[in-house]
Amino acid sequence: MHVIEVLGPGCRKCQYTEKIVREVVDDAGITAEITHVTDYAEIASRGVMSTPGLVIDGTVVLAGRVPTREQVAAWLGVA
Numbered sequence: 308m309h310v311i312e313v314l315g316p317g318c319r320k321c322q323y324t325e326k327i328v329r330e331v332v333d334d335a336g337i338t339a340e341i342t343h344v345t346d347y348a349e350i351a352s353r354g355v356m357s358t359p360g361l362v363i364d365g366t367v368v369l370a371g372r373v374p375t376r377e378q379v380a381a382w383l384g385v386a
Contacts, residue, residue, distance in 0.1 A: 314360030335385040
């Protein structure tokens, strides 16, 4: 099971990032715990200064832009 965290205050780009992640997870049929971290201190503690950010299994894989579906699938090993 993957642990996925979307980092961001809840803006449109952050919401869209979460939507993409959920779609990829659902389409691939994998099990994942997806959470949305909105606390600025927690986001900054991960080294992310620009949102949206994406953390997969404890590793920051993206900061400051919206990922493509293909990128998310590759990070999850389902591409």
